[in-house]
Amino acid sequence: MKAVLDTNVFISGIFWEGNFCSQIIEVWKEGKITLVTSSPIIEELIKVLKDFKVQMQDEEIKEWEKVIIENAVIVESSIKLDLIKDDPSDNKFIEAALTGKAKFLVSQDKHLLRLKQYENIKIVTPEDFLKLIN
Numbered sequence: 420m421k422a423v424l425d426t427n428v429f430i431s432g433i434f435w436e437g438n439f440c441s442q443i444i445e446v447w448k449e450g451k452i453t454l455v456t457s458s459p460i461i462e463e464l465i466k467v468l469k470d471f472k473v474q475m476q477d478e479e480i481k482e483w484e485k486v487i488i489e490n491a492v493i494v495e496s497s498i499k500l501d502l503i504k505d506d507p508s509d510n511k512f513i514e515a516a517l518t519g520k521a522k523f524l525v526s527q528d529k530h531l532l533r534l535k536q537y538e539n540i541k542i543v544t545p546e547d548f549l550k551l552i553n
Contacts, residue, residue: 420552421453421492423516425526426464428545433483434473439545443525447490452552454491455519459511461487494518502537506530516540523548 424443432440447454461484468480496514503509509530516524516537523541525548526532534542543551 420451420523421455421519421521422447422523422525422548423455423460423512423519423521425512425524425528425531426460426467427527428525429464429483430467430471431527431545433468433475434471439549440527442549443545446549446552448486454487455494455515455521456487456491457494457496457511457515457518460515461493463508463511492519502534503530513537513540513542523551 424447428440428443431438432444435441446452464487465480465484468475468483494515496511496518498514498517500510500514501507502513506528509528512524512526512531515521517540521540523543524531525543525545527544531542532544536542
C-alpha cells in the first residue's frame with residue numbers, strides 16, 4: 420500500500436515515541452507500507468529538522484535523509500496543482516501522491532485534511548491511517 424507522509428507526521432514520529440506518527444514510521448520501516456515522496460518533500464523535511472526547536476545533530480539528519488531516499492519511491496511530479504489556497508506549499512504532497520499513485524496522504528494539517536479526498540487519494544490523520552492498515 421502506497422502512502423505519502425506529510426512533514427508533520429515525520430516530525431511527530433521522529434521526536435515523540437509511542438504516538439500514531441511514530442507507529443506509522445515503524446510500519447514503513449518494517450516494509451508494510453510503501454512511502455511515496457518527492458525531492459521538494461524531502462527538502463522541506465530536512466529544513467524543518469535543522470530548524471526544529473528540539474535540536475538534532477547533522478549526522479542524524481543526514482541518516483534520516485538517507486533512510487528515506489533508500490526506502491521510498493521518489494517521484495518527480497510534472498503535475499502542478501493549486502488546490503490549497505491557504506498554504507500553497509501543501510500542494511506538493513498531493514502532487515507526489517498523484518504521481519506515485521499513492522492511495523493515502525497522511526497528515527495532521529487542517530488544510531489538507533479538509534479535502535478528505537482528491538481523485539483516488541484518501542487524505543487521513545495518522546490515527547485513521549493506522550486503523551485502515553491494521
